Amino acid sequence: MIWKDEYKIGVELVDSQHEELFKRLGDFIVTVRSDQDKEEKRKEIEKTLDFMGEYVVTHFNAEEALQKRYNYPDYENHHKIHEDFKAEIAEFKKEYKENDYDEDFVLEFSGRLLTWLINHVASTDQDIGEHINSVK
Amino acid sequence: MDVKYLNPIIAATDSVFETMLSLKPEKGKMSVQEELITDKEANVIIGMTGDIRGSIVYSFSEEMALKVVAAMSGMEMDTLDKFVTSAMGELGNIISGKATVGLSEQDLECDIVPPQIVTGKEINITSEADSVLMVNFNTELGDFDVSFAIK
Numbered sequence: 571m572i573w574k575d576e577y578k579i580g581v582e583l584v585d586s587q588h589e590e591l592f593k594r595l596g597d598f599i600v601t602v603r604s605d606q607d608k609e610e611k612r613k614e615i616e617k618t619l620d621f622m623g624e625y626v627v628t629h630f631n632a633e634e635a636l637q638k639r640y641n642y643p644d645y646e647n648h649h650k651i652h653e654d655f656k657a658e659i660a661e662f663k664k665e666y667k668e669n670d671y672d673e674d675f676v677l678e679f680s681g682r683l684l685t686w687l688i689n690h691v692a693s694t695d696q697d698i699g700e701h702i703n704s705v706k
Numbered sequence: 707m708d709v710k711y712l713n714p715i716i717a718a719t720d721s722v723f724e725t726m727l728s729l730k731p732e733k734g735k736m737s738v739q740e741e742l743i744t745d746k747e748a749n750v751i752i753g754m755t756g757d758i759r760g761s762i763v764y765s766f767s768e769e770m771a772l773k774v775v776a777a778m779s780g781m782e783m784d785t786l787d788k789f790v791t792s793a794m795g796e797l798g799n800i801i802s803g804k805a806t807v808g809l810s811e812q813d814l815e816c817d818i819v820p821p822q823i824v825t826g827k828e829i830n831i832t833s834e835a836d837s838v839l840m841v842n843f844n845t846e847l848g849d850f851d852v853s854f855a856i857k
Contacts, residue, residue: 571780576728599779603789674788681775681792685726688778689800693725 572596572684577692579699584636587629588691594622595687602680612671623659630656633698640702651694655686711758712839712854714808715801719843719852722801727777731843731850742831742838742853747771748786749824750798751831756816758809760835760856764798770848777847786825795821831855
């Protein structure tokens with residue numbers, strides 16, 4: 571599994587959502603890397619990608635609501651990062667279809683996604699935890 | 707070649723490896739060469755523009771690249787495929803992005819371009835730089851090189 575306790579930011583709601591997000595990311599990656607019939611695989615990839623993508627939106631909304639509630643100073647910048655990320659997923663879905671569901675294309679996207687999300691949670695999101703815990 | 711831009715890049719390397727992989731890279735040998743020749747199979751090239759023009763190249767052995775991505779994903783990796791190389795590419799991108807923040811604090815404004823990944827055996831990465839400074843780092847998952855080919 572992808573989730574590690576070291577990625578915790580010290581805010582229970584956010585940590586439990588991050589753990590769920592990584593679980594769905596993991597399922598997506600396992601599917602992308604699996605050896606199966608192209609058509610079956612494409613359906614599974616789309617299913618796991620959608621499942622992860624919808625949780626990205628749920629989680630980002632919840633996290634941003636929390637940031638606002640606690641007057642997180644970097645809210646605007648963080649919100650933009652979230653919006654850009656959501657746009658990237660949407661762009662990928664479009665190009666994946668246009669590229670006739672090319673395997674290398676989705677492998678490349680999912681590898682980059684793994685590193686990006688880990689860095690976002692383990693590094694960028696840590697500041698939120700520090701802020702919330704200092705004003706509580 | 708001015709050494710003052712080395713420190714933000716080294717600091718960024720340390721910070722990202724610590725945060726994302728719980729690894730503490732130990733800085734080792736530094737060398738200056740005319741060309742960037744490496745025996746490491748996975749190379750992430752990050753072009754830099756602005757006040758510093760050139761490239762930062764992160765070089766990992768295939769074995770280390772597989773171990774790093776296995777550590778991040780919690781899954782076994784056995785080939786240097788597009789998943790592994792792009793995960794490593796993003797790592798190079800993150801480190802370099804962080805370095806530009808540090809460089810900006812030294813009044814050096816730079817931008818980076820998306821990673822280019824070169825794999826293979828005995829690679830010569832040609833650039834317009836007159837010389838290449840290579841720093842070796844050692845970690846529990848293996849050693850890697852960070853090279854600066856600055857014009």
